[in-house]
């Protein structure tokens with residue numbers, strides 16, 4: 085069984101070929117980071133045009149690398165949402181065209197399901213498991229019961245975690261993307277200098293919030309003497325912010341571990357999404373998992389950030405269960421994994 089997967093929902097154009105046993109035959113990713121860095125963030129129109137310009141070439145590259153032709157494919161999957169709709173349409177239309185011409189099934193993949201099922205490819209994790217999805221666009225805790233079966237335990241009521249890292253980085257003069265820059269600066273900073281509150285800590289439920297923390301950083305910046313921030317100020321702000329964000333996430337995860345273990349047999353905590361690259365967060369999650377008697381699973385970084393291997397794999401998981409889609413499937417800018425979960429409120433909420 086061989087499946088081609090396409091990912092175009094954000095600022096990475098990606099194509100990958102994966103087989104039914106989870107062997108990655110090709111993995112091509114093109115980051116648009118440089119195109120967006122000049123604007124200090126992702127510009128949807130720029131992203132859509134870049135996907136359009138590069139996707140064909142990337143598909144050809146992946147097929148070459150995998151040493152397969154279109155006739156060898158059993159199915160083609162593409163991210164059909166949630167995400168920036170202009171980009172999503174580019175991937176969906178390409179996949180539908182391949183499916184129509186080569187008479188193979190098309191599979192509409194939920195980008196979040198791609199992230200969610202990656203640990204089954206990388207670490208053979210069985211259902212059910214607890215998932216923390218932390219990226220630039222999402223911050224959710226989900227019980228993953230099976231393919232297409234999710235129960236949301238918590239979500240952000242305002243910003244996503246990665247978004248908070250990016251915005252704080254911008255505020256203190258670090259570049260885009262902000263997450264890695266904050267982590268680097270934090271290494272030489274004093275996390276105790278600014279006593280930021282830990283958002284949501286001790287509150288019932290498993291929801292997240294980051295906008296108050298973001299405001300607290302801005303207030304701290306404004307309280308410093310006028311003029312450019314010193315390196316020490318930047319490092320201390322980064323370290324203090326990161327410590328607060330990590331502790332806040334840790335507290336939410338602690339609650340989710342308890343809720344999950346009361347309802348399910350599974351004992352794995354899986355992390356996915358770009359923020360999972362953060363070493364301090366990983367250490368915190370590992371500690372929380374160990375305390376709760378859970379295994380901690382973090383797929384390799386290249387599979388945590390946006391990629392098409394996860395889309396090809398999610399497509400395979402669906403294909404194996406007979407879940408394919410018609411060519412009339414409409415791309416969805418919003419597409420919650422757990423449609424029964426109440427919509428979160430607040431500015432910036434995306435899912």
Ligand code: KG4
Nearest residue numbers: 219220221246263264357358359362389390
């Ligand atoms: O999953 P991803 O590649 O793209 C989506 O948002 O879907 O995640 C990107 C996010 C960005 O907000 C970036 O700042 C954050 O992940 N990030 C990090 C780190 N590396 C990337 N955040 C904190 N620490 C990091 N080391």
Ligand code: ZN
Nearest residue numbers: 199219389390
């Ligand atoms: Zn993502």
